[in-house]
Amino acid sequence: MSVLGFLLPAALFLGLLGLVAFLWALKSGQFDDLDGAAHRILFDDDDEPGAR
Amino acid sequence: MAEVAAPLGTPAGDIADPATYVRARGDGTSELDLVVENLHCPSCIPRIEGAAKGLSGVLDARVNLGTRRLHLRWREGAVEPVAVMAAVAERGFHLVPLDARVLDGGTDAESRALLRALAVAGFAAGNVMLLSVSVWAGLAADMGPATRDLFHWVSALIALPAIAYAGRPFYRSALAALRGGQLNMDVPISLAVLLGAGMSLFETMRGGTQVYFDASITLLFFLLIGRYLDLRVRGKARSAAENMMLLRATGATVIAADGTRRASAIGLVRPGMRVAVAAGERVPVDGRVLKGRGEVDTSLVTGESVPRPVGPGAEVFAGTVNLSGPLEIQVGAVGNGTLLAEIVRLMEAAEQGRARYVRLADRAARIYAPAVHGFALAAFVGWMLIGAMAWQEALMIAVSVLIITCPCALGLAVPAVQVAAVGRLLRAGVLVKAADALERLAGVDTVVFDKTGTLTLGRPELANGADIDPADLRLAAALAVTSRHPLAQAVCRAAGPVPAHGDEVREEPGLGLAAHVAGGEARLGNRAWCGVDAHGGPDGAADGPELWLTAPGAAPVRFVFRDTPRADAAALVAWLKGRGLAVELLSGDRASVTADTARALGIETWSAEQRPAAKIARVRALADAGAKVLMVGDGLNDAPALAAAHVSASPAAAADVSQTAADFLIRGERLAPLARAMRVARTSRRLVLQNFALSLGYNAVAVPLAMAGLVTPLIAAVAMSASSIVVTLNALRLNLIEREADL
Numbered sequence: 001m002s003v004l005g006f007l008l009p010a011a012l013f014l015g016l017l018g019l020v021a022f023l024w025a026l027k028s029g030q031f032d033d034l035d036g037a038a039h040r041i042l043f044d045d046d047d048e049p050g051a052r
Numbered sequence: 053m054a055e056v057a058a059p060l061g062t063p064a065g066d067i068a069d070p071a072t073y074v075r076a077r078g079d080g081t082s083e084l085d086l087v088v089e090n091l092h093c094p095s096c097i098p099r100i101e102g103a104a105k106g107l108s109g110v111l112d113a114r115v116n117l118g119t120r121r122l123h124l125r126w127r128e129g130a131v132e133p134v135a136v137m138a139a140v141a142e143r144g145f146h147l148v149p150l151d152a153r154v155l156d157g158g159t160d161a162e163s164r165a166l167l168r169a170l171a172v173a174g175f176a177a178g179n180v181m182l183l184s185v186s187v188w189a190g191l192a193a194d195m196g197p198a199t200r201d202l203f204h205w206v207s208a209l210i211a212l213p214a215i216a217y218a219g220r221p222f223y224r225s226a227l228a229a230l231r232g233g234q235l236n237m238d239v240p241i242s243l244a245v246l247l248g249a250g251m252s253l254f255e256t257m258r259g260g261t262q263v264y265f266d267a268s269i270t271l272l273f274f275l276l277i278g279r280y281l282d283l284r285v286r287g288k289a290r291s292a293a294e295n296m297m298l299l300r301a302t303g304a305t306v307i308a309a310d311g312t313r314r315a316s317a318i319g320l321v322r323p324g325m326r327v328a329v330a331a332g333e334r335v336p337v338d339g340r341v342l343k344g345r346g347e348v349d350t351s352l353v354t355g356e357s358v359p360r361p362v363g364p365g366a367e368v369f370a371g372t373v374n375l376s377g378p379l380e381i382q383v384g385a386v387g388n389g390t391l392l393a394e395i396v397r398l399m400e401a402a403e404q405g406r407a408r409y410v411r412l413a414d415r416a417a418r419i420y421a422p423a424v425h426g427f428a429l430a431a432f433v434g435w436m437l438i439g440a441m442a443w444q445e446a447l448m449i450a451v452s453v454l455i456i457t458c459p460c461a462l463g464l465a466v467p468a469v470q471v472a473a474v475g476r477l478l479r480a481g482v483l484v485k486a487a488d489a490l491e492r493l494a495g496v497d498t499v500v501f502d503k504t505g506t507l508t509l510g511r512p513e514l515a516n517g518a519d520i521d522p523a524d525l526r527l528a529a530a531l532a533v534t535s536r537h538p539l540a541q542a543v544c545r546a547a548g549p550v551p552a553h554g555d556e557v558r559e560e561p562g563l564g565l566a567a568h569v570a571g572g573e574a575r576l577g578n579r580a581w582c583g584v585d586a587h588g589g590p591d592g593a594a595d596g597p598e599l600w601l602t603a604p605g606a607a608p609v610r611f612v613f614r615d616t617p618r619a620d621a622a623a624l625v626a627w628l629k630g631r632g633l634a635v636e637l638l639s640g641d642r643a644s645v646t647a648d649t650a651r652a653l654g655i656e657t658w659s660a661e662q663r664p665a666a667k668i669a670r671v672r673a674l675a676d677a678g679a680k681v682l683m684v685g686d687g688l689n690d691a692p693a694l695a696a697a698h699v700s701a702s703p704a705a706a707a708d709v710s711q712t713a714a715d716f717l718i719r720g721e722r723l724a725p726l727a728r729a730m731r732v733a734r735t736s737r738r739l740v741l742q743n744f745a746l747s748l749g750y751n752a753v754a755v756p757l758a759m760a761g762l763v764t765p766l767i768a769a770v771a772m773s774a775s776s777i778v779v780t781l782n783a784l785r786l787n788l789i790e791r792e793a794d795l
Contacts, residue, residue, distance in 0.1 A: 004199070008206060012179060019175040026167055036117030039094030 069314035073149035086122045089146040103139045119291045166280045169218040173273040176214030180207045184266040204256040211265035235421040244454040251451045267768045274776045278467040285474045289483040304336035329379045339381040341366045346376030351504040353688045371688045398692035411488045413466040428453040431759045449761045456758040461775040465743035468783035473736040481719040482729045489715035492699040493733035495680045502685030503639035507621045512613035514546035524609045528601045531565045531576045572604035624723045667693035743779045
């Protein structure tokens with residue numbers, strides 16, 4: 001059972017990493033416009049539809 | 053939209069300076085938020101952003117498709133915001149600057165805080181569950197007490213901070229209710245979570261097995277999901293409503309002393325300033341006309357459907373629409389002196405009556421909370437006195453009663469249905485603004501309609517098209533095709549597609565249109581300008597607005613216009629009557645017109661020439677007689693009655709105040725979504741009651757078990773999740789039931 005002393009902290013650390021990543025994403029505005037973000041992936045940055 | 057005004061927004065090259073909306077950030081850059089009126093598809097995003105970013109000096113341009121807003125940031129002095137707006141407007145988008153005060157609305161911050169709490173609760177629930185499953189499995193196999201205690205301690209370490217953080221929305225609400233001497237659903241929720249966590253900590257310290265950390269944190273996690281979804285779907289409806297109000301003349305074009313024009317928020321307009329109102333625009337303030345001559349449509353203010361002629365010196369009111377020539381207005385009273393202020397006073401008085409409504413969930417909580425607390429106390433006292441148990445164990449049983457009674461299913465019973473219903477209605481074109489609006493709508497037995505702009509389109513249509521020679525109609529339409537005047541546009545709609553008149557058409561503001569034809573000049577305009585009085589024509593000013601067409605060598609032709617009912621108004625009235633609801637018409641318009649409309653739509657009870665106070669009085673009288681009134685209206689004059697009614701709805705083209713007062717906003721030209729809203733409201737009430745019944749049935753089994761001391765942490769956790777899922781699935785049935793067509 002001594003392996004638990006190593007496994008528990010490791011599992012919790014990974015979980016915390018996920019939580020922190022989510023909170024960071026929330027803070028940096030990744031969840032502000034879910035509708036738009038779904039479509040933005042389809043546009044190239046230098047895409048100028050007027051010129052197409 | 054049933055909008056008298058011409059297209060909103062400003063054509064490129066004629067954009068007023070949004071200086072008053074710009075926010076300086078202090079690092080040499082400035083920000084501006086704008087509503088993009090006609091942002092409909094994702095492919096507009098790169099077009100708008102590309103147009104704005106193409107200008108040097110623009111640091112950031114970001115479109116939010118969900119809220120239909122554009123955020124601009126630029127280096128001060130490097131580029132003018134007007135230039136950016138013009139560049140975007142050139143691509144065909146109409147922009148309206150957004151007031152920063154609207155942006156700071158609490159919904160966004162609240163939704164982020166909830167999401168953070170949700171993330172923390174989710175993380176903790178997942179990890180605690182992981183440990184709990186091991187413990188449960190270990191109880192069956194053989195886990196040593198030392199390992200079990202270690203797992204309990206680790207669970208405590210994760211769960212306690214998470215419960216302290218993620219439960220705050222519930223604790224706050226519970227505290228607020230208790231301070232007010234009330235019980236709401238959050239009181240038993242907070243109590244169950246906190247007591248459960250506290251007792252589990254105690255059990256952990258003495259090495260026991262009755263540890264409920266998993267149940268406590270999962271309870272919070274499930275409830276936070278419900279609460280977040282609820283807030284999100286309502287926030288979406290609210291931002292759509294905000295945009296709609298912004299797009300409707302909430303700004304004024306102020307003329308400075310040197311003649312330059314700039315856009316300004318209404319709040320910054322002071323008495324004595326000069327304001328320009330272009331043809332087709334809404335008058336933003338009360339005031340007196342300085343320059344210009346024309347007609348204003350006062351239907352939104354008084355319900356009167358015939359335009360009123362105005363000239364220099366005439367009084368105009370905020371909310372009326374300038375139909376013909378450009379007007380320059382000197383701002384009159386601001387604040388208490390205005391017609392608007394009087395309406396707002398009436399509304400505030402009327403709203404107090406509504407505060408008496410108690411939400412279904414809170415009514416359930418009033419019975420539920422004391423009952424649960426009573427059972428828990430009975431279990432505690434009973435086991436101690438009769439069962440001769442140690443107080444710690446008796447308290448453990450009492451806590452398991454609190455946890456197992458599952459405020460979770462009850463706490464989700466209403467929000468889950470609410471989320472499904474509001475989302476369904478949003479897709480059908482109905483915005484639900486008030487949280488308890490659906491519940492109130494479900495109980496309605498009387499529907500009171502306003503006429504102009506509500507049952508009717510609020511815009512004139514040609515009434516005597518059948519009596520007019522098609523050649524005359526075509527000539528009139530050829531003259532009218534370039535004009536933005538609503539009567540001219542009505543002529544064009546009646547005539548169908550017609551090529552513009554070959555020769556140049558001259559528009560005389562407030563008078564009419566003229567062009568050269570073979571043999572002289574053809575005119576389409578008002579009676580005097582067309583010289584009809586000299587010829588002597590039928591006198592019919594009372595019939596509604598009219599136009600005359602004169603051409604050389606032909607008798608003058610009269611065009612009569614009438615405000616026509618919405619296409620499905622009669623069908624809606626029939627639908628309501630078929631459901632056994634009483635229907636009434638309360639109009640500010642003249643008796644003859646009101647009677648015609650009432651007859652055409654099949655409404656027996658109607659009254660005309662109703663002032664705002666009279667409308668309130670009628671709604672109150674109905675309420676005193678025991679009726680639950682749904683008021684549907686759009687005008688400034690309806691706003692107090694909307695606030696006084698049990699529940700209220702407005703078409704999207706309604707006056708700002710009315711949109712604020714209304715619980716529901718209906719988008720588009722049809723009224724059928726109202727029928728949809730009523731059906732969804734009734735379905736949701738049924739589903740909520742079913743959910744309560746499900747929770748009750750579940751509790752009938754669980755509570756005796758818990759009181760008998762037979763519940764283990766495993767049973768509590770499984771029962772909690774199962775009941776929450778059942779209630780949520782039942783709520784989602786709403787989308788299956790509500791598939792049929794509108795009327």
